[in-house]
Amino acid sequence: MPSRRGFLAAAAGGALSGCGISLEQGLWNPCRSQLPQRLASHALVQAAWQGIDARQMWDAHAHLLGTGDSGSGIVIHSAMQSLLSPAQFARRLFFLNAGCVHEAPGNVDRSYLERIHNLVDGLRPGVKLLLFAFDRAYREDGRPDPESALYVPDRYARDVARAHPDYFEWAASIHPYRADCVEALEWAAANGARAVKWLPAAMGMDPASPRCERFYAALARLSLPLICHAGEERAVLGRDAQAFGNPLRLRRALSQGVRVVVAHCASMGQDRDLDRGPEGPVAESFELFARMMDEPRYAGLLFGDIAAMTQKNRAVPALARVIGREDWHPRLLNGSDYPLPGVMPIFSVDELVSIGLLQAAAAPVLKEIRSYNVLLFDFVLKRTLRSGGKAFAPRVFETRGFFERLKG
Numbered sequence: 170m171p172s173r174r175g176f177l178a179a180a181a182g183g184a185l186s187g188c189g190i191s192l193e194q195g196l197w198n199p200c201r202s203q204l205p206q207r208l209a210s211h212a213l214v215q216a217a218w219q220g221i222d223a224r225q226m227w228d229a230h231a232h233l234l235g236t237g238d239s240g241s242g243i244v245i246h247s248a249m250q251s252l253l254s255p256a257q258f259a260r261r262l263f264f265l266n267a268g269c270v271h272e273a274p275g276n277v278d279r280s281y282l283e284r285i286h287n288l289v290d291g292l293r294p295g296v297k298l299l300l301f302a303f304d305r306a307y308r309e310d311g312r313p314d315p316e317s318a319l320y321v322p323d324r325y326a327r328d329v330a331r332a333h334p335d336y337f338e339w340a341a342s343i344h345p346y347r348a349d350c351v352e353a354l355e356w357a358a359a360n361g362a363r364a365v366k367w368l369p370a371a372m373g374m375d376p377a378s379p380r381c382e383r384f385y386a387a388l389a390r391l392s393l394p395l396i397c398h399a400g401e402e403r404a405v406l407g408r409d410a411q412a413f414g415n416p417l418r419l420r421r422a423l424s425q426g427v428r429v430v431v432a433h434c435a436s437m438g439q440d441r442d443l444d445r446g447p448e449g450p451v452a453e454s455f456e457l458f459a460r461m462m463d464e465p466r467y468a469g470l471l472f473g474d475i476a477a478m479t480q481k482n483r484a485v486p487a488l489a490r491v492i493g494r495e496d497w498h499p500r501l502l503n504g505s506d507y508p509l510p511g512v513m514p515i516f517s518v519d520e521l522v523s524i525g526l527l528q529a530a531a532a533p534v535l536k537e538i539r540s541y542n543v544l545l546f547d548f549v550l551k552r553t554l555r556s557g558g559k560a561f562a563p564r565v566f567e568t569r570g571f572f573e574r575l576k577g
């Protein structure tokens with residue numbers, strides 16, 4: 170690794186959430202290729218595929234990233250490109266390294282996709298990734314915020330999915346304060362989008378705002394699910410509107426009949442219990458999500474994805490809870506949060522062993538798989554987890570039916 174990364178490592182703590190990082194696999198993704206046969210056919214890998222129909226397996230949470238160097242239209246905030254903002258610069262470097270494109274100047278967009286191809290080829294035929302576009306932040310007056318963290322156009326996500334239909338599906342990202350939000354949604358639906366993705370803390374939409382109503386009505390009419398981050402969000406710098414990530418703020422969408430997928434099951438952070446008034450006490454975001462999951466009226470509407478729930482800063486205790494709640498499994502969707510499984514210090518396999526969710530013998534195998542194929546690592550890890558003798562059901566991974574469900 171180039172030496173400047175040594176200095177940047179000092180900024181890593183800030184860039185990587187400030188909450189305990191693990192160096193058990195070093196700082197940087199080694200980005201190996203060609204998984205050795207002894208790993209590909211390892212008993213742990215075989216067991217992971219047991220009972221899974223790969224053709225039904227869509228990774229329901231994956232990020233389409235790049236730098237815009239292919240003419241994709243991707244725009245990254247200037248702070249992430251400048252050494253004057255070391256934490257942001259390091260964050261960008263971690264993402265590029267996680268996607269194994271740090272050595273591809275001028276060819277990042279394309280290399281990012283090629284690396285995913287290689288990783289998916291290491292899974293089984295039929296597996297696809299649902300790639301997320303990422304809209305700009307908008308102000309309440311409907312104008313774009315020049316401080317947007319990141320912009321990944323819907324059109325690019327559509328083009329990538331169209332060019333590689335055996336690997337990708339796509340999710341649009343449309344800010345509901347845009348004057349043209351309904352037209353943009355109709356365009357996305359007509360162009361094969363499977364969902365809409367929001368990250369309120371960075372994009373600046375309040376899911377509880379009446380401003381979202383016409384967008385929710387259109388989502389319900391088009392039968393497109395909304396995948397929305399909830400709980401604390403650290404992945405992308407943004408407008409620090411963390412309160413917008415309160416899962417209770419999604420009640421407005423649910424009341425309008427929108428299918429909502431709460432990303433990460435809101436498994437990090439704390440939010441105000443708005444059910445007890447605007448000044449209600451502070452509660453774990455996950456507990457607020459759990460309360461909503463247990464409300465019968467949301468049975469066919471509210472879902473959660475388990476993306477990133479195996480990360481070090483989320484692993485306790487929400488992960489054990491969702492494994493144990495078998496009654497929730499039909500409403501859980503697996504996603505990898507790619508490229509985050511490639512950000513080495515934010516996962517600790519050893520910690521999952523120490524809290525009893527993983528057998529010690531699995532740890533070295535999983536770590537080695539991770540150095541070659543972070544998607545296979547994420548899948549086998551989740552399939553291997555046990556809590557109180559329970560495991561994630563195969564259907565958690567067979568998400569295709571959820572996205573192909575038609576209205577009615």
Ligand SMILES: [Zn+2]
Pocket residue numbers: 230232404476506
């Ligand atoms: Zn994500």
